[in-house]
């Protein structure tokens with residue numbers, strides 16, 4: 331009898347866990363994602379007088395076979411840019427997350443995350459250079475209505491995102507992978 335109760339309890343817990351995972355995945359609405367496994371269609375942000383290159387790499391990657399790398403050959407500003415074809419409502423639950431990697435041999439200065447609204451104004455978040463851990467993948471998750479400056483107003487539209495390394499130096503390198511913009515309900 332006791333054994334049957336234990337089995338029943340385990341069964342109920344398993345059903346509850348499967349149900350939770352199913353509901354959780356069903357209510358998280360992915361608005362945009364890119365793991366760079368199908369190529370790169372991001373733009374390179376760089377001043378005209380500066381030199382930089384952007385390309386897929388196979389090492390290091392966070393997931394799959396590819397990640398996207400920016401190499402600032404000379405200058406101070408370099409970034410990844412993605413204009414979203416679909417205007418995305420910035421609900422209070424809209425989250426932008428991604429993984430980044432900075433090699434210690436060629437560190438960036440700060441990292442800036444910029445989200446552009448319908449007025450083409452930027453909403454920014456800085457990762458200070460002294461907070462960056464080198465030679466390892468780091469995760470960033472930002473609620474666009476709470477973590478950006480100025481914060482997105484609920485109901486505004488997200489038309490583009492940028493991830494860059496301002497105030498950097500020659501030979502700076504920044505690699506990103508698994509970028510996701512989603513509504514977490």
Ligand SMILES: [Ca+2]
Pocket residue numbers: 365366367391392393394395396397507508
């Ligand atoms: Ca990848």
